[in-house]
Amino acid sequence: MTEVELRVKPIKNGTVIDHIAGGQALNVLKILGISGTTDATVSVVMNVESSKLGKKDIVKVEDRELKEEEVNRIALIAPDATINIIRDFLVIEKHLVDLPDLIIGVVRCQNPSCISNTEEPIESRMLVKTKNPVVLRCVYCEQPITDRIADYLI
Ligand SMILES: [Zn+2]
Numbered sequence: 001m002t003e004v005e006l007r008v009k010p011i012k013n014g015t016v017i018d019h020i021a022g023g024q025a026l027n028v029l030k031i032l033g034i035s036g037t038t039d040a041t042v043s044v045v046m047n048v049e050s051s052k053l054g055k056k057d058i059v060k061v062e063d064r065e066l067k068e069e070e071v072n073r074i075a076l077i078a079p080d081a082t083i084n085i086i087r088d089f090l091v092i093e094k095h096l097v098d099l100p101d102l103i104i105g106v107v108r109c110q111n112p113s114c115i116s117n118t119e120e121p122i123e124s125r126m127l128v129k130t131k132n133p134v135v136l137r138c139v140y141c142e143q144p145i146t147d148r149i150a151d152y153l154i
Pocket residue numbers: 109110111114115116138139140141142143
């Protein structure tokens with residue numbers, strides 16, 4: 001057994017998100033819409049040693065199989081993340097996150113006068129120009145966003 005397996009108890013059913021860059025687990029939960037009011041059992045392991053990433057975080061959501069479109073949005077801040085769907089302690093599905101071409105309602109535009117930032121804002125829409133590194137561009141005002149994306153999560 002590796003150190004990681006020892007630290008993180010296996011779950012019976014649910015979703016394991018592995019290979020999240022160290023320190024980003026809470027932003028991953030935010031993107032997934034998992035907050036303090038959720039009734040799902042969620043385990044977060046932060047800053048585990050990883051040969052690939054240096055330090056990594058792991059998120060386990062019990063009794064919930066996250067859909068691909070919900071999970072792919074986390075590639076915004078965790079482009080190396082892997083998703084494992086668990087049923088009866090077995091991994092029945094494993095895939096890498098893959099950022100969609102359009103991100104709706106997840107990242108706020110940096111331009112304060114953009115129509116997505118007005119008093120009655122329309123939902124933010126970001127085109128994904130490149131995936132690694134992540135470069136987004138606002139559909140409405142063409143303002144690019146390239147770094148500190150986590151600071152602009154809605
Ligand atoms: Zn904009």
